[in-house]
Amino acid sequence: MVYRRRSASDILKKLREEILSIRRIRVYPDPILRKKCRKVKRIDDKIIRIANDLKETMLAAGGVGLAANQIGELSRIITLHIPEEKKPWVLINPEIISKKGSRDVLEGCLSFPGYEGLVKRSVSVSARWLDLNKSLYKVTKEELFAQALEHEIDHLNGILYTDHLLEHEKLKQAGLKQDQPHLHDVDMKIIAHKEQDEPSEIVESKLNFSKLYSDSSISQMQYDLFNEGFLEN
Numbered sequence: 001m002v003y004r005r006r007s008a009s010d011i012l013k014k015l016r017e018e019i020l021s022i023r024r025i026r027v028y029p030d031p032i033l034r035k036k037c038r039k040v041k042r043i044d045d046k047i048i049r050i051a052n053d054l055k056e057t058m059l060a061a062g063g064v065g066l067a068a069n070q071i072g073e074l075s076r077i078i079t080l081h082i083p084e085e086k087k088p089w090v091l092i093n094p095e096i097i098s099k100k101g102s103r104d105v106l107e108g109c110l111s112f113p114g115y116e117g118l119v120k121r122s123v124s125v126s127a128r129w130l131d132l133n134k135s136l137y138k139v140t141k142e143e144l145f146a147q148a149l150e151h152e153i154d155h156l157n158g159i160l161y162t163d164h165l166l167e168h169e170k171l172k173q174a175g176l177k178q179d180q181p182h183l184h185d186v187d188m189k190i191i192a193h194k195e196q197d198e199p200s201e202i203v204e205s206k207l208n209f210s211k212l213y214s215d216s217s218i219s220q221m222q223y224d225l226f227n228e229g230f231l232e233n
């Protein structure tokens with residue numbers, strides 16, 4: 001077996017590529033999270049670059065999945081990294097063909113850092129997609145893989161997991177983290193004017209905090225949103 005020692009410049013080059021690939025993850029209520037992504041027509045250099053950046057950003061953030069609009073790209077690309085699997089997946093134009101069953105799961109999202117909530121997801125999900133070599137995949141998955149497929153494909157359609165949150169009573173029934181402090185709904189106008197070419201709009205007028213768990217407080221969330229320019233004084 002031949003071992004090739006990597007030169008310092010090789011290592012630096014690789015490091016630079018990795019650093020450049022890591023993009024800012026858009027957080028709620030960034031309006032791009034509500035945009036529908038467009039189907040990829042041709043897997044060209046630009047698409048390969050976006051897919052690579054998406055993968056590197058997801059891995060750096062320690063996420064299970066990431067969708068292209070979360071890094072500001074409106075193409076139907078998602079990446080997944082299931083903890084017990086070594087290799088991350090790149091999915092181009094992923095589509096759900098069929099779903100079976102229903103279960104309640106606790107879920108979070110890199111675009112809502114610090115929060116999680118209970119949602120209904122399918123027990124098994126059949127989906128198809130292309131990889132970067134245009135090979136067609138048709139798979140049926142369960143557990144975290146199925147949940148991640150539903151969560152990330154939702155993102156491509158502008159749907160967030162907070163749209164699926166179950167009632168607070170359900171949270172109690174499921175007996176999850178009952179002893180944790182819970183939050184209450186608050187009326188707050190969230191203004192989104194993050195894109196230069198777009199007028200500002202009210203994205204949300206009420207936040208269903210009571211359906212979310214968080215280690216941080218509402219005043220911290222309000223402070224964060226205010227600093228980001230999403231909240232009116």
Ligand SMILES: [Zn+2]
Pocket residue numbers: 108109110111151155
């Ligand atoms: Zn997400």
